[in-house]
Amino acid sequence: MKLLKKGAEADIYLTEHRGRRAILKVRKRKPYINAALDERIRKTRTLREAQMISLVKEFGVPAPLVLDLDITKYAILMEYIPGTTVGTMRPFRLVDACGQIGSITALLHKNGAVHGDITTSNFIASRNRLYVIDLGLASRTQRNEDYAVDLRLFREILSSGHAKSAEAAWRSFVRGYVSVIGRPGYARISKIVADIESRGRYATVV
Ligand SMILES: Nc1ncnc2c1ncn2[C@@H]1O[C@H](COP(=O)(O)OP(=O)(O)OP(=O)(O)O)[C@@H](O)[C@H]1O
Numbered sequence: 001m002k003l004l005k006k007g008a009e010a011d012i013y014l015t016e017h018r019g020r021r022a023i024l025k026v027r028k029r030k031p032y033i034n035a036a037l038d039e040r041i042r043k044t045r046t047l048r049e050a051q052m053i054s055l056v057k058e059f060g061v062p063a064p065l066v067l068d069l070d071i072t073k074y075a076i077l078m079e080y081i082p083g084t085t086v087g088t089m090r091p092f093r094l095v096d097a098c099g100q101i102g103s104i105t106a107l108l109h110k111n112g113a114v115h116g117d118i119t120t121s122n123f124i125a126s127r128n129r130l131y132v133i134d135l136g137l138a139s140r141t142q143r144n145e146d147y148a149v150d151l152r153l154f155r156e157i158l159s160s161g162h163a164k165s166a167e168a169a170w171r172s173f174v175r176g177y178v179s180v181i182g183r184p185g186y187a188r189i190s191k192i193v194a195d196i197e198s199r200g201r202y203a204t205v206v
């Protein structure tokens with residue numbers, strides 16, 4: 001078993017399952033959090049991730065197959081998705097992929113779910129499709145405010161992590177999002193984004 005990545009939350013190992021490559025995602029102990037709370041968070045997110053991966057597939061969103069779950073070890077064994085994360089793409093491909101992130105995000109929202117951590121490293125381009133991963137913070141919700149948080153986070157990720165293509169990537173994302181949700185739906189949600197942002201600015205001034 002090979003350590004592939006050390007994420008903010010979890011260690012990602014490349015392993016094998018029935019002769020195929022598989023990913024073992026193990027949520028790590030955070031020493032600065034109270035032990036009981038840390039255990040509860042890791043359990044909840046591990047379980048949540050496994051459940052939400054299966055749920056989003058029902059909406060037609062590509063996601064890795066969950067192969068096994070060991071809650072006592074905070075571990076999920078899942079299908080390995082070969083490919084590149086959107087975050088590592090060159091600007092031209094990145095902008096295009098952000099359109100697909102937009103339509104996937106809208107598909108989640110339309111079906112009453114949010115991802116909770118929409119970043120360019122949580123989407124993998126593979127076999128001409130975009131797979132969503134890292135669903136530990138995903139949840140079911142019907143509130144436009146929660147959908148707005150997904151959009152706002154992604155726009156922030158673009159301006160902090162992909163400054164040069166941020167504008168074009170955001171426009172592409174919105175095009176993809178609108179194509180699934182429709183103009184009026186997007187207008188309602190982006191109004192909430194603007195409200196949150198103006199409150200945020202006010203808070204920093206005070
Ligand atoms: N099923 C998979 N197939 C291929 N690569 C994967 C898979 N799952 C995770 N990875 C790789 O590992 C990285 C981290 O995975 P993930 O986002 O699930 O963990 P994380 O701890 O939340 O990380 P981060 O804090 O970076 O978001 C991904 O960006 C991707 O490069």
Ligand SMILES: [Mg+2]
Nearest residue numbers: 007121122134
């Ligand atoms: Mg991630």
